[in-house]
Amino acid sequence: MKAKDVMTPYVVSVAPDNTVGEVADILLTQGISAVPVVDGGRLVGIVSEGDLIRRAEIGTAERHRSWWLRLFTDDTTLATEYVKSHATRVRDIMTRKVITVTGEAPLADIAAALEKNRIKRVPVLRDGRLVGIVSRANLIQGLAAARATPLASAAADDGMIRARVLEALRSLPWSGAGTADVTVTGGLVELWGIYRSPEERNAERVAAENVPGVRKVEDHRVLMATPRGYV
Numbered sequence: 001m002k003a004k005d006v007m008t009p010y011v012v013s014v015a016p017d018n019t020v021g022e023v024a025d026i027l028l029t030q031g032i033s034a035v036p037v038v039d040g041g042r043l044v045g046i047v048s049e050g051d052l053i054r055r056a057e058i059g060t061a062e063r064h065r066s067w068w069l070r071l072f073t074d075d076t077t078l079a080t081e082y083v084k085s086h087a088t089r090v091r092d093i094m095t096r097k098v099i100t101v102t103g104e105a106p107l108a109d110i111a112a113a114l115e116k117n118r119i120k121r122v123p124v125l126r127d128g129r130l131v132g133i134v135s136r137a138n139l140i141q142g143l144a145a146a147r148a149t150p151l152a153s154a155a156a157d158d159g160m161i162r163a164r165v166l167e168a169l170r171s172l173p174w175s176g177a178g179t180a181d182v183t184v185t186g187g188l189v190e191l192w193g194i195y196r197s198p199e200e201r202n203a204e205r206v207a208a209e210n211v212p213g214v215r216k217v218e219d220h221r222v223l224m225a226t227p228r229g230y231v
Helices: 020-030 067-071 075-086 107-117 136-148 158-170 198-209
Strands: 034-039 042-048 121-126 129-135 181-185 188-192 216-219
Touching (some): 034 129, 042 121, 042 129, 107 121, 107 136, 129 136, 188 198, 198 216
Parallel strands (some): 188 216
Antiparallel strands (some): 121 129, 181 188
16 A cells, blocks of 8 residues: 555645744644644645643743753753744744655554654645545554455365465564364464474464454464474
């Protein structure tokens, strides 16, 4: 799946000249945690709840630093913090460096970008213009849709399911389950034989569960014996 498959296409946005109060109202009434900033159809920034935490109006602007920490805080940082907490227009508080994607971006890449940059959403652009937004919630919705959509191959008979389970197990380079005995009855997969560690056993079970057509996996294997007993 790609960004265009899960993105929210109708994005609430604000302009650089909107006021901080207007942004706060939009976040509250729309039930969102951030809003893109658009100027002439072009994305120029984004304002999130995090940008509104330190504000003079609610008495959270002042950062209480110890005297020695103040010695290591340069004037540029202090000036920037002052603007962020006292400015009345969006252009002065918005985050200008925005992580963006295109509609063709794979969801795996988007998930990696959210995790790496510790953000909750990414705007989707087409030719530099905002066409949507993908949030963590959109990724979860995509996951739910993918799991709910029956695959055509899921109707395979037990023999085909068994072959695919064996192939899945053998494809795990760190796994010793390639020679496991597998039986399949009505989509119920049963694993027989031995396993080398609880971690590998769980991973192998998950691999089997992800094979199309598998209803349930029952693992009857026992822990592999060593010269000193069982590992």
